[in-house]
Amino acid sequence: MIQNPGFLLTVLAFVAVIGPLVFVHELGHYLVGRWCGVKAEAFSIGFGPELFAWVDRRGTRWRVAALPLGGYVRFKGDMNAASMTDPAWLEMSAGDRAESFPAKPLWQRAAIVAAGPAINFLFAILIIATFAFVHGESRTPAVAGIVEQGSAADAAGIKVGDRILSFNGRTMDTYTDMVMYTRIRPGEPVDVAIERNGQRLEVRTKIGAVMEDDGFGQKFRVGRLGIGAGEPVVERVSLLRAPIVAVERTGQIVRTMVETLGQIVSGGRSVKELGGPLKIAQVSGQAATLGLESFIFFVALISINLGFINLLPIPMLDGGHLLFYGIEAVQRRPVSPQAQEWAYRSGLAVLMAMMLLVTFNDLSSFGLWQSLSGLIG
Structure with a gap:
């Protein structure tokens, strides 16, 4: 049996996995937003108390927070980190409105939102293509x-x-x-x-x-x-074919994720198999003990996972925003603020319930509940 990593290595490996992937994800939103002429007011890695921050010459506040479980880019016209539209954007000056997110055409808003998951997939494809070129x-x-x-x-x-x-x-x-x-x-x-x-x-x-x-x-x-x-x-894989192999492999992994999720929804697979941040932290440490290549490949898998999850049609996630834009494209007008607020509240409740479930599963896999029942008994 492979020896389990210590607590310090587990924490460091988890940060080394999640930190760069969150940065890459948010960088996708940020870069496409800049290309579309939208001003980013804040770029945050993590949530919660701010550890350190600086403001660049464009007025963007770059911050690193204490909880490295996500991040966000808050564009001008956003009310909060969930990118809910601030009704006050209509009261801005013409110059400010021109560089605000809600003022942009539908296709640009959709491109900005989709850029986060897309760059996660591209990041994984780059890693897998490199492995294919080196190892065949x-x-x-x-x-x-x-x-x-x-x-x-x-x-x-x-x-x-x-x-x-x-x-x-x-x-x-x-x-x-x-x-x-x-x-x-x-x-x-x-x-x-x-x-x-x-x-x-x-x-x-x-x-x-x-x-x-x-x-x-x-x-x-x-x-x-x-x-x-x-x-x-x-x-052997040529340099030109390596990206094709990587795209095919990524497609296989995503299809497996979809099928596994479908099995859980249909009851064919137990919800106990869903893991969360604690499980990712544990496996990050384990992957680190297997060597650099195993660790890098694990990062690619988590990057695919992050891109896939963010595309789920749940409000608060990128997929939820894209769902709203799809509805807007069909009905040729935005979803009403009341419907959006209701959807965001429901989406937040779903995400919180999922976090509680996966955390419970993670702690169960660590044997915590058995230990507690033994103490009580």
Whole structure:
């Protein structure tokens, strides 16, 4: 078992992950805002008490706060850090209104909001592209090199040498595609299309479920079909193809996130699997113990996660703002201030409930509740 990191390394690793990613996210908003001629009044990394700050020559207050769990850019015309429009912007002078956020065309406001999640995805793509260029791309064929005796694949009659064509209609190009598909579907039925001796066959089985240890004492349930890879194939990746590989890999990760979230919403997966800042901090420390490359790849994964979460259509998040802009585009007028206020209040309640849930899950995964029940008992 890999040794768990100490408290200090965990805290430092967490700050090293979250701090730069929050900065990158908010920098996306800031840069596109400047390009659109909007004045940024404040650029904050973190929330809560201000640790230090300075004002640049454009009048933007750059601040670092005590709680590094997020950040914001407050543009002229914003009422607060959630980018709610200040009704007083209409009373500004013509010059001030011209550089305020609410005065900009719909497409510019949407571009400014979308820039945050977009730059998180681009940041991750840059990292993954670099890894692909340096280490190559795994292109091991989706061929059964090994079939474990007694496994789901064995029960379905899959044999060594069979080429796996698809799972439930989804094409399997590589062995990695197979692993990513089955891993998040323990216990689910699957129709498998295979090619054997030039003939196409269809078999049906149920993906097996096994408990795995992450090396740090945490156990989790994953799906496994019981098919081992054949001879590994790693192809060199040119500088021009590296971004394409990175985009494809990022798309796979996002699709897995969407499918996993759908399983939680539909009840197919427990909400206990949702993690929050405490879990990210723990895994940040663990990734740091595995070396620089593992840590950097973990940063890429969290960057994708941050971009994805911010695109959820929840008011207070970037996705909620984009939803309002979509409605505005359809009805050709902004959503009423009353409806926006109601939506923001509801969105805040949803986010607070989610934070409480994931924090509860994090503390449960640390064994806190078991320890407390032992003390009480």
